[in-house]
Amino acid sequence: MTINRLIKLTLVFTLAVILMGAYTRLSDAGLGCPDWPGCYGQLTVPTEVNDITKAQQQFPERQLEQDKAWLEMIHRYIAATLGVMVLAILIMSLRQPQAPKKLPIFISLLIIFQAALGMWTVTMKLMPIIVMLHLLGGFSLFSLLLLLYLRNKPLRIPGGDSYARQLAPLAAISLVVLIIQIILGGWTSSNYAALACTSLPICEGNWVDNLQWAKAFSPFQGDHPSYEFGVLDYAARMTIHVSHRLWAIVTAVVLLLLAFKLILSQSTTMRKSGYLLTLLVIVQVALGISNVVMHLPLGIAVSHNGGAALLLLTVVFINYAIVRKA
Structure with missing residues (x-):
């Protein structure tokens, strides 16, 4: 796969993360999992009776709602996939002599910061300034990926x-x-x-x-x-x-x-x-x-x-x- 094809695919994934984030937020599922990066101490939403009982004991202040928890975890899974794709773009950019270097490095740093904002969104219990910064980070990532795509495929008027x-x-x-x-x-x-x-x-x-x-x-x-x-x-x-x-x-x-x-x-x-x-x-x-x-x-x-x-x-x-x- 060429770097520009990967960037185009990553743009699609970024839009999916933005839309899924909005869906999760508007469905009041932002705290569907009260911990991070897992969900009630697991990598997936607890579904077995014993796991649900254990989850409620660990987080007695939250009632486990599986539909909301799955929304939050799906959002995290897509975001994690996006992170891997950005890492792949960085590696390909560093290996290709003609490819931009500074922009993919900045994008990689941004997505690390986005992950931190995602964590703080949960740990700070949906503090508005953190939620808004997380949203803006997604939009910024979307825009910078487009610029990277254009830089790799020079536009001429x-x-x-x-x-x-x-x-x-x-x-x-x-x-x-x-x-x-x-x-x-x-x-x-x-x-x-x-x-x-x-x-x-x-x-x-x-x-x-x-x-x-x-x-x-x-x-x-x-x-x-x-x-x-x-x-x-x-x-x-x-x-x-x-x-x-x-x-x-x-x-x-x-x-x-x-x-x-x-x-x-x-x-x-x-x-x-x-x-x-x-x-x-x-x-x-x-x-x-x-x-x-x-x-x-x-x-x-x-x-x-x-x-x-x-x-x-x-x-x-x-x-x-x-x-x-x-």
Whole structure:
């Protein structure tokens, strides 16, 4: 297998880990296994009567729910497979003289940090700042793998599209705006604030007078036995949700502006990227609205996470394509 084929497969696995992580989190299965890396002291979920009894004796504070435990362990199995694939990419990169070296090393360090964040997510009982960093680590890994793929298969814009290159500042701003929106989405999810507002377009009631910015965005929320299901009051969660919604409007406007300008480009690559970006923004907005109207159905909520990952990948590609020398 060539290194680029392995990177493409690893990209697919990374998306699977992101989606499975979202499914696990949204299914309230983040503490399905109260220890790490095993589950109730085993490498698999306890299923035998004796094993279940022993597990409950070791962790009397948690009731073993096998469906949630299996979700968590499947997520860990896929993540472990991803780690092995990243290691294989590193080895292949170091062996091939022309392959980039620094980027695969950084990606390998990142996935080690991701594993640590996965452990802390459990040991710190779903502390929101750790959960959010774990989510961002997955998105960062996804983006860096794409960059590594592009570095191994150099992209050239046919004819050296000078018009597209003038869009570099807007593309960079779009990336920053999107990253902020992803951070807000992660903070909303990790604080169980997705249903803090259930009406459109912003929130029900006199929400303006109930905003609590400092409390809503404090990374430390006190010492609690567990952060499962959130520890913030309604006003703080509502503030988080409103922030995510308002910034979503800014994000959609900026990304659609970039997409429109890309569609006017003479480069086929840029035009296709513009059309794809437009489609992804429309789908992502529709998924966000559906989450509110339908009260966060699991399939749509997971798709919203996947849509954010694909949007980020598209904007990263656009930035790379614009600044790459022809």
